[in-house]
Amino acid sequence: MKNNDFLAVELSKVEEHLLKALKTRSKMVKESLERFIKSGGKRLRPTLTIIGATFGDYKSEVVVPLATSVEIIHMATLIHDDIVDDAETRRGTRTVQSALGKNTAVYCGDFLFTRAFMLIADMAEIDMMKDLSRAIAYICDCEIDQNEQKYDQTVNVRKYLKRIDGKTAALFSLSIGVGAHKAGCDKKLTAKLSNIGRNIGIAFQIVDDILDFTGNEKTVGKPLLSDAKQGVYTLPIIYSLNSSYKEKTIKAIEMIDEDGGESLLKCVIESGGLERTKSLANKFIKKALKITESLPDGYGKEAITEIINKQLERKF
Amino acid sequence: MKNNDFLAVELSKVEEHLLKALKTRSKMVKESLERFIKSGGKRLRPTLTIIGATFGDYKSEVVVPLATSVEIIHMATLIHDDIVDDAETRRGTRTVQSALGKNTAVYCGDFLFTRAFMLIADMAEIDMMKDLSRAIAYICDCEIDQNEQKYDQTVNVRKYLKRIDGKTAALFSLSIGVGAHKAGCDKKLTAKLSNIGRNIGIAFQIVDDILDFTGNEKTVGKPLLSDAKQGVYTLPIIYSLNSSYKEKTIKAIEMIDEDGGESLLKCVIESGGLERTKSLANKFIKKALKITESLPDGYGKEAITEIINKQLERKF
Numbered sequence: 001m002k003n004n005d006f007l008a009v010e011l012s013k014v015e016e017h018l019l020k021a022l023k024t025r026s027k028m029v030k031e032s033l034e035r036f037i038k039s040g041g042k043r044l045r046p047t048l049t050i051i052g053a054t055f056g057d058y059k060s061e062v063v064v065p066l067a068t069s070v071e072i073i074h075m076a077t078l079i080h081d082d083i084v085d086d087a088e089t090r091r092g093t094r095t096v097q098s099a100l101g102k103n104t105a106v107y108c109g110d111f112l113f114t115r116a117f118m119l120i121a122d123m124a125e126i127d128m129m130k131d132l133s134r135a136i137a138y139i140c141d142c143e144i145d146q147n148e149q150k151y152d153q154t155v156n157v158r159k160y161l162k163r164i165d166g167k168t169a170a171l172f173s174l175s176i177g178v179g180a181h182k183a184g185c186d187k188k189l190t191a192k193l194s195n196i197g198r199n200i201g202i203a204f205q206i207v208d209d210i211l212d213f214t215g216n217e218k219t220v221g222k223p224l225l226s227d228a229k230q231g232v233y234t235l236p237i238i239y240s241l242n243s244s245y246k247e248k249t250i251k252a253i254e255m256i257d258e259d260g261g262e263s264l265l266k267c268v269i270e271s272g273g274l275e276r277t278k279s280l281a282n283k284f285i286k287k288a289l290k291i292t293e294s295l296p297d298g299y300g301k302e303a304i305t306e307i308i309n310k311q312l313e314r315k316f
Numbered sequence: 317m318k319n320n321d322f323l324a325v326e327l328s329k330v331e332e333h334l335l336k337a338l339k340t341r342s343k344m345v346k347e348s349l350e351r352f353i354k355s356g357g358k359r360l361r362p363t364l365t366i367i368g369a370t371f372g373d374y375k376s377e378v379v380v381p382l383a384t385s386v387e388i389i390h391m392a393t394l395i396h397d398d399i400v401d402d403a404e405t406r407r408g409t410r411t412v413q414s415a416l417g418k419n420t421a422v423y424c425g426d427f428l429f430t431r432a433f434m435l436i437a438d439m440a441e442i443d444m445m446k447d448l449s450r451a452i453a454y455i456c457d458c459e460i461d462q463n464e465q466k467y468d469q470t471v472n473v474r475k476y477l478k479r480i481d482g483k484t485a486a487l488f489s490l491s492i493g494v495g496a497h498k499a500g501c502d503k504k505l506t507a508k509l510s511n512i513g514r515n516i517g518i519a520f521q522i523v524d525d526i527l528d529f530t531g532n533e534k535t536v537g538k539p540l541l542s543d544a545k546q547g548v549y550t551l552p553i554i555y556s557l558n559s560s561y562k563e564k565t566i567k568a569i570e571m572i573d574e575d576g577g578e579s580l581l582k583c584v585i586e587s588g589g590l591e592r593t594k595s596l597a598n599k600f601i602k603k604a605l606k607i608t609e610s611l612p613d614g615y616g617k618e619a620i621t622e623i624i625n626k627q628l629e630r631k632f
Contacts, residue, residue, distance in 0.1 A: 024453075026460045080426060084419040103400040103463050106422065110396060111456040113426065117433060118449040121442055129445060133434040137340075140427040144342045147419050 002054055002299040007047065010060065014046045017068035021115045029108055032099050036075065039091040045070045045171060049179035052193050054300040056183025062123065066182060069119040070175045073132070076112035077139060079105055085230055128178050135174045142166025150231035153241055153250065160238055164205040172201030192291060196304060199288035203311050206281040209234035213265055213274060225261035228253070235277040236268040245271035285311055318370055318615035323363065326376065330362045333384035337431045345424055348415050352391065355407040361386045361487060363623070365495035368509050370616040372499025378439065382498060385435040386491045389448070392428035393455060395421055401546055444494050451490045458482025466547035469557055469566065476554055480521040488517030508607060512620060515604035519627050522597040525550035529581055529590065541577035544569070551593040552584040561587035601627055
């Protein structure tokens with residue numbers, strides 16, 4: 001019978017595989033990437049892959065490399081994101097770009113992308129390769145969108161949801177879906193699990209964007225309001241801009257460098273923007289839970305329910 | 317009977333495929349990548365793939381996507397290189413990073429990498445996927461080396477050759493090799509062609525490094541001495557540093573911002589560094605020619621000989 005010990009054992013194998021995948025000639029790069037891996041992270045994507053696979057014929061030797069590859073891709077996108085965002089810290093430790101410079105960080109990200117592809121190629125998974133390539137292209141597309149939408153105060157909820165669907169939810173969906181597919185689940189079940197993954201991903205990103213306002217800097221592991229400071233307007237601001245607080249919000253955005261975002265935080269609270277954001281996150285959580293209810297009973301269903309329920313209360 | 321018209325026709329199909337592969341949501345990105353494609357480039361890598369395939373059973377519908385994918389990977393590495401080098405122009409037009417900013421350029425490179433993988437995945441070529449992933453990981457590894465070796469005046473010929481083997485020759489070798497392999501050439505012939513590709517690649521990069529000193533800025537399409545200015549010491553400088561001109565070379569390097577590299581250029585000429593560099597390029601060209609002689613007679617052999625012979629006289 002599978003339980004949370006099972007998950008811990010499988011995830012520890014993923015950690016081993018992550019470290020193994022980093023073999024590179026440069027000692028400095030290896031150390032920096034190792035530090036990045038050891039700084040933790042929630043490992044949500046590999047967790048989803050493992051859980052997805054429990055719905056079929058679970059084979060550890062197949063699932064672990066798959067789960068590792070989705071985490072590596074996630075790491076690669078984070079490294080490139082940190083270059084773009086000039087980020088100094090992540091998960092409480094120095095980012096690769098801050099430790100090794102942007103130059104090396106560009107290649108570190110590329111290196112990790114190809115490492116992930118190598119893992120998948122080793123499993124001779126052409127279909128997964130296609131899905132993964134498509135997902136990464138979509139992630140890039142949406143990151144480019146996000147860049148183009150910077151400082152755009154007319155960005156709306158629809159555009160925001162589209163953006164986070166690409167930059168976060170697509171990989172969540174793929175992570176659980178490939179696990180299920182590789183374990184031999186039928187198309188209907190795999191699609192259902194992918195759909196749950198997508199909704200968890202959207203809720204996850206909305207909660208992340210809430211934490212950028214209300215989180216504890218130490219727990220979150222990076223400076224607060226970093227998105228707003230970069231001109232990336234997330235849901236709390238979008239709602240605030242679309243309320244009677246519009247003028248106040250615009251002023252608060254202008255003042256961000258002066259007051260460190262204090263007025264903006266006040267704005268998104270008083271305008272109800274933050275509350276509306278929480279409601280929307282809740283809507284996606286409920287959606288995910290509803291689809292989960294229709295899954296066959298067992299460990300997988302319970303584990304997914306637990307993950308979904310953790311989202312609204314998470315602190316980092 | 318295949319001739320140079322054949323090559324022109326096949327390469328024009330590659331151009332069509334290149335443009336098709338750029339479908340992205342962002343109009344700005346699409347335009348910038350299109351401009352990059354239309355600015356030309358020698359298309360040496362796809363040419364090698366096409367020629368490699370003529371040694372077997374040539375199927376245009378198979379070769380063209382392969383040839384396109386190696387050029388896309390090359391483009392992706394150029395876009396990321398230009399971020400690292402802060403380059404403003406390439407092939408006489410603005411670089412993607414200069415036109416769209418480093419942020420978007422990071423994702424443009426990632427986007428192109430995945431596009432290339434998608435093309436290959438569509439052909440269900442697991443082996444090629446592995447080879448390609450390995451080659452890209454190697455390219456990254458050597459670019460990281462190059463970054464770590466910046467401003468290092470003790471870098472020697474061996475390290476230099478290792479570096480250019482990764483950053484240039486590996487993809488040349490792969491380009492011709494996959495063409496041959498996909499056309500059903502046996503292992504021995506494929507290995508021979510890959511070896512020719514590797515030697516052409518090394519010679520090509522050495523000539524590139526010579527042109528960074530002696531080329532015409534307009535013809536080359538980018539500012540001269542750009543490597544030295546970035547602290548990347550290529551062969552002419554390495555030889556100069558390892559001659560009786562050592563002290564003079566060190567001084568000339570220190571003066572580069574003041575005099576635009578005039579003293580350094582004088583140094584590499586007078587020390588014989590430039591001549592020795594040309595000799596080494598010639599050595600690799602002769603090596604490539606020698607292996608080529610042992611190829612079966614026909615269009616492919618002639619085309620490769622022509623490409624090799626063009627290297628020493630090329631101006632860009």
